[in-house]
Amino acid sequence: MKGYRHAASGVLVPLAALAFWQLLSTMGWVNATILPSPGAVVVKWWAYLRPLEAFDPNQGSYLKWCFTGELIQDTIGSLYRVLVGFAIGGGLALPLGLAMGYSRVAYGLFNPLVQVLRPIPPIAYIPLSILWFGLGNPPAVFLISIGAFFPVLMNTVAGVQNVDSIYLRVGRNLGANRLTQFTRIILPAATPYIFTGARIGMGTSFIVVIVSEMIAVNNGLGYRILEAREYLWSDKIIAGMFTIGLLGLAIDTLMSSLSSHLLKWHRGLEQG
Amino acid sequence: MSDPASHISIQGVHKVFESGGQEVHALRAIDLEIPRGQFVCLLGPSGCGKSTLLNAVAGFSLATAGTITVDGTAITEPGPDRGMVFQEYALFPWMTVEQNVAFGLQIKGIDKAAIEDKVASLLAMLNLTDFRKRFPKDLSGGMRQRVAIARVLALDSPIMLMDEPFGALDALTRRNLQDELLRIWTELKKTIIFVTHSIEEALYLADRTVVMTYRPGTIKRDLMVDLERPRDVSSPAFNALKKELSHLLMEEQTRHNQAEFKGAAVD
Numbered sequence: 001m002k003g004y005r006h007a008a009s010g011v012l013v014p015l016a017a018l019a020f021w022q023l024l025s026t027m028g029w030v031n032a033t034i035l036p037s038p039g040a041v042v043v044k045w046w047a048y049l050r051p052l053e054a055f056d057p058n059q060g061s062y063l064k065w066c067f068t069g070e071l072i073q074d075t076i077g078s079l080y081r082v083l084v085g086f087a088i089g090g091g092l093a094l095p096l097g098l099a100m101g102y103s104r105v106a107y108g109l110f111n112p113l114v115q116v117l118r119p120i121p122p123i124a125y126i127p128l129s130i131l132w133f134g135l136g137n138p139p140a141v142f143l144i145s146i147g148a149f150f151p152v153l154m155n156t157v158a159g160v161q162n163v164d165s166i167y168l169r170v171g172r173n174l175g176a177n178r179l180t181q182f183t184r185i186i187l188p189a190a191t192p193y194i195f196t197g198a199r200i201g202m203g204t205s206f207i208v209v210i211v212s213e214m215i216a217v218n219n220g221l222g223y224r225i226l227e228a229r230e231y232l233w234s235d236k237i238i239a240g241m242f243t244i245g246l247l248g249l250a251i252d253t254l255m256s257s258l259s260s261h262l263l264k265w266h267r268g269l270e271q272g
Numbered sequence: 273m274s275d276p277a278s279h280i281s282i283q284g285v286h287k288v289f290e291s292g293g294q295e296v297h298a299l300r301a302i303d304l305e306i307p308r309g310q311f312v313c314l315l316g317p318s319g320c321g322k323s324t325l326l327n328a329v330a331g332f333s334l335a336t337a338g339t340i341t342v343d344g345t346a347i348t349e350p351g352p353d354r355g356m357v358f359q360e361y362a363l364f365p366w367m368t369v370e371q372n373v374a375f376g377l378q379i380k381g382i383d384k385a386a387i388e389d390k391v392a393s394l395l396a397m398l399n400l401t402d403f404r405k406r407f408p409k410d411l412s413g414g415m416r417q418r419v420a421i422a423r424v425l426a427l428d429s430p431i432m433l434m435d436e437p438f439g440a441l442d443a444l445t446r447r448n449l450q451d452e453l454l455r456i457w458t459e460l461k462k463t464i465i466f467v468t469h470s471i472e473e474a475l476y477l478a479d480r481t482v483v484m485t486y487r488p489g490t491i492k493r494d495l496m497v498d499l500e501r502p503r504d505v506s507s508p509a510f511n512a513l514k515k516e517l518s519h520l521l522m523e524e525q526t527r528h529n530q531a532e533f534k535g536a537a538v539d
Contacts, residue, residue, distance in 0.1 A: 166362045169332055174376040174427065175352035184375070188366040265366045265407040 036235040045071075045239035070224070074240075075247060077220040078209050081137060082251075085144025086205045090198060092145070093152035097194075100153075101160025102186065114153065122147040122208045126215055140212035140220075147208035148201035155197025159190030192266050195259040202255055206248050221247070279308040279463045280329065280431065285338035287324050287489075297488035298324045302338070304482065304491070308430075311457055311464045313478035315471065317521065317528045321489025322467045323435055329465060330356050330433050342431065352376060355424030359436040361416040363408040363423070370395065370404040373422045380427075394422045398452065414445035418452075425456070434466040438473070450477055454501065471517045475510060476503050483520050486527040493520055 018038055024030050025037030032040070051068040059065065067073070099106040100114075122143050129139035163186050171181045213222030225240035287299035298321040306312055314322040327333045329340055331350040340347045342354070350356075355376075363372050370391050377387045395401045398418040408416055417437055424432060438446045454477065457464060468474050474481045475497055483493040495517070499509055 166358065166360060167364060169350070170356075170358070170362045170364070172332070172350040173330065173352070173354070173356045174423075175379050177379075180379060185364065188364070191366070265368075265409065 033232055033234060036238065040235045041238045041242075044233070044235035045242070048236060048239055071239075071243060074219055074221045074224050075243065077217075078213065078222065078247070081140050081144055081212070081217075081220065082202075082205045082209045084137075085141045085209070086148045086202055088141065089145030089148030089205070090152045090201055093149045093197075093201075094156055094194070097153045097156025097197075098160060098187075098190075101157040101190070102182065107157070114150075118150050118154070122204070123211055126212070129212075130216060135216050137217065139216045140209065143212045143216075144205045144208045147204040151200035151204055152194070152197040155193045155200070156190065159193025159197075160186055162193065163189040192263055195255075195263065199252065199255045199259065202251060203248070206251065210244060277307050278305040279310070279343065280304075280306040280465070281339075281341045281344075282306075282325070282329070283339050283341075285325070285328060285335040285340060287321065287328060287333075288336045299328070299335070300488035300490050302489070302491060304494075306463060306465070308463055309461045311477060311479045312466065313474035313481045314465065314467045314484060315469065315474045315481050315517065315521065316484035316489070316492075317469060317486055317525045319528055319531075320484040320486050320524060322484050324489065325484075326356075326433055326435055326465060326467050329431075330354055352380070352427045353429045354431045354433055355427045355429040356433040356435065357417070357420050357424055357437045359439050361408070361413070361420050363416055363419055365408050368405050368407055369400055369411070369419050372408070372419055373426050376423060376427045390426060394425055397425075397456070398422045412445075413441050414449060417441065417449060421449075421453070421456070425460070430462060432462045432464045434464065436467050436469070439468070439470075446473075451502075453477070471514055471521060472505060475499070475513055475517070476505060481517065483517060484524075486524045487531065492524065493517075 021035075022038050024035065025032065025040075036044075048071040049069050051065055052070065053059075053068065055062060055065050067076075096110065100110055101107070125143055125146055126139075129142045133139040133142055167185050167189055168181060171185045176184065209220070210222035213220035214226045217223055221240055221244050225237045225244075228234075228236035228240065282302055282304040285299055285302040286297070289296040289298055302325060304312075314325060316322050324333070328335045329347065331347045331354065334348070347354075364375065367375065373391045373394055374387050377390060382390075391404075392401070395404050398421060400415070400418055400422060403411060403415060408419065411419070420437070438449055441449065450473065453464075456462075466474075466477060478497055481493075481495045481497055482491055483495070484490065485492045495513075497513065499507075499513070503510060
């Protein structure tokens, strides 16, 4: 019962906001080009989602046809860039972070450079990325990987550095060599931090993909909402924004349920 | 020279720390010969160096001077021949109960079937079988400490070092685990060094209670506890010993307090 009441109160504010928005439109208080009505957005959203051509069995399966809609294609394009960029950025940050967290020498070598580069927003790399990679996916993926790199790196370093020394003492007491200490104690102990870094990195990747699509490529959700502006299609802009929001929410929910599944041991942890 | 009958021989051990630019003498001239199978309690107020001495035997923090030998071999590093149980349990939270217990055996490189057998029998011994798939966060303090004991027992080490292992437990759980520990000790005949600041715990468990002084840590009294087991904590003999130790400990506690107040005044 309590759960239902909680859920019910959760939709109250969004519904009120929607009603207010609808009111603005029906009363004609705002120009429909500036702010279209919720209904108009939904209509446009559907048009954006459904396939442009009629179904033709000669062109392939029905399922394939379902995915030919512009919105689906844009979403796939954006997701692809996010995943590739995140995999590259995170994939480079993880081993470097482990090394920097574990070895004082590695930390001393790399930390100054990291501290200089870290405050540079990924977006500031746009001009250089276009100079280096031209247009298309490569500069977008480059920017996204920079966005993912630093959160994963910093959290991995912190995770390894913050491993409670008591675990290492136990490891030595049980006769673990350095390799076993690293793989069976340091690595699992650092995973909560690493997952936090991955989640933040994924969030950053998602921001950067939208920006990079506005500049370097001609598909994807970021590109589409910018394109819609050229035609003054504010309904499509808003439909695109909601899609971006829902996709972001879906990715974050997925990341967090994945991490709470893998970190079953960690939830509600007070002490070892 | 070390007594050949000794299992653990501690000779002329000094330990000096650097703390805030000052030298702190944590241990001074400690001599202790511990025969095989003896249950020794180190008793004293905090700051008397009892944990320091235990850590020196464990090999975590070596003595500044003097030697500690086990079966005649000097200690240079920690090792699975001296399993340690910590006050804060220190279970690996990412491992289940059985994984925690199996970890030391996996390091030894024993084959899988043998590990499973060993773990199963240890879990049974400590009444943990029903909890074997649980993570430490889902266990009570007493259960966690059982797991920590099982993890050390898995090593088959002839020596068990225990650093106030029951300090954080409530009185009933504590007595319960003390009895289990005595049962295990009787069965497996290990040499145990057990650090505590509880007089009653020391007298209940130990063959021998070593009372230590506040800084520098020295041996104030080395007392053989000849009471019959199981010990009756309400017996006149038990209480006579308790009173005697209580008096000794109080003197050290007073020195501890004075030092703290002095320290506070300087700060």
